[in-house]
Amino acid sequence: MRYFPAVLLLAVAFLGGCTKPGSTGVSVNSAFRPLIPPDTKGLAAVDVDKLKASDVFQRHRDLLNLPLLNAMSERVGLDPRRDIADLLVAWNGNEVVALARERINRDALEAKLRSLGTQPTRYKNYTLFGEDREALTFLKHGVAIAGSAQTVRSEIDLDSGSGGGVPDELQARLALVPKGDQVWAVSRGGLAFVEVPLRSDIESALSNIIGYVNATSFGIGFDAGVHLQAEIVCVSHEGAQRVHDRSEEHTS
Numbered sequence: 001m002r003y004f005p006a007v008l009l010l011a012v013a014f015l016g017g018c019t020k021p022g023s024t025g026v027s028v029n030s031a032f033r034p035l036i037p038p039d040t041k042g043l044a045a046v047d048v049d050k051l052k053a054s055d056v057f058q059r060h061r062d063l064l065n066l067p068l069l070n071a072m073s074e075r076v077g078l079d080p081r082r083d084i085a086d087l088l089v090a091w092n093g094n095e096v097v098a099l100a101r102e103r104i105n106r107d108a109l110e111a112k113l114r115s116l117g118t119q120p121t122r123y124k125n126y127t128l129f130g131e132d133r134e135a136l137t138f139l140k141h142g143v144a145i146a147g148s149a150q151t152v153r154s155e156i157d158l159d160s161g162s163g164g165g166v167p168d169e170l171q172a173r174l175a176l177v178p179k180g181d182q183v184w185a186v187s188r189g190g191l192a193f194v195e196v197p198l199r200s201d202i203e204s205a206l207s208n209i210i211g212y213v214n215a216t217s218f219g220i221g222f223d224a225g226v227h228l229q230a231e232i233v234c235v236s237h238e239g240a241q242r243v244h245d246r247s248e249e250h251t252s
Contacts, residue, residue, distance in 0.1 A: 024179040026219065031143050032088045032099045034164040035155055042091040042192025043170055044185035049085045051182040054222035077112040078104065091192050097147035097155060106138055123153050124160060173217040178229055181219035188215050212236075 028036070028043070036043070051057055064081055073079035080087075086101040113129045114120070120127045128149060129136045135149040137156065145155045158164040166174070173186035185192065191213045215233040220226060 025175040026177045026179055026181055026184055027174065028088065028166055029086050029101065031101055031141060032086075033166060034162075035099055035143070035145070035158050036088075036090055036164050036166055037092060037097075037154065037158065038163060038165070038167060039092045040090045040167060040170065041093050041189050042185065042187040043166070043174075044089045044091075044192070045183070046087045047182045048080075048087060050180075051222055052081075054182065055224045056222045056226060076116070077109050091187075093189075095148060095151050097145065097151045099155075100144045100146075101142055102138075102144045103142075104138075104144065121149075124156050126156050128152055169215070173215060176217040176231055177219040178221055178227070181221040181227075181229075183222075184217075184219040186215075186217045190214065191216060 026045075028045070052061075069079065069081060073082075083102055083104045084100045085103060088099045090097050090099070110120075110127070110129070118129050120129050122128070123137075126137050126139070130149065132149045134146070135152045136144065136146045137152050138144050139156075139159055145152050147155070167188065169188040170186050173188065174184075177184045177186065212234050213232055214235050216231065218228075218230040220228050
């Protein structure tokens with residue numbers, strides 16, 4: 001999700017500013033909904049199975065023959081191209097948590113992690129692998145959770161209790177993303193995932209518009225080609241013009 005702010009910046013330039021295209025809406029996978037923290041400000045998702053089934057993916061699947069993924073598959077025994085069916089990332093303004101519907105051989109993966117020196121810890125009958133900054137656990141219903149150890153423990157609390165779900169403001173944003181898009185992201189209260197490292201020119205462009213953005217929705221659909229649709233809600237008409245002008249400056 002590190003490229004979401006940059007892609008959204010390009011989208012607003014091509015769309016001519018803050019626009020409101022029609023669409024039919026996407027939904028969060030039911031396995032993930034109870035695990036979304038109530039303070040979530042941004043969501044981003046990839047329906048991996050549907051993406052892999054698209055014509056355009058089939059034509060360009062060799063692009064995912066990446067040395068980094070190949071090395072991770074060999075070293076850890078986990079290959080996202082094979083082992084993840086659906087991915088959702090939630091962001092609360094500070095912390096990011098990744099939720100994945102998986103088809104992982106958990107026993108084999110856990111044995112591999114132990115052999116690599118990863119010492120597991122226990123929390124409410126769940127095993128956490130990793131350290132404070134990066135941890136991984138598996139829920140009983142085929143969902144893997146990754147994030148900081150504190151965030152992962154909070155997710156376990158949500159799973160064993162209640163209170164999780166898509167906030168109303170983000171649900172309204174989801175209604176604006178074309179149904180069937182395999183990659184999408186929405187935010188409220190500003191532009192999400194802006195703290196990830198980016199090229200200096202893109203960071204400069206974003207720094208000039210962040211204060212003028214109130215909410216976003218963004219979707220990419222893959223079939224025989226690639227289709228992009230995005231909306232940026234600005235704090236004012238003047239803010240919308242500034243976003244448009246700055247985006248054109250950095251994409252011209």
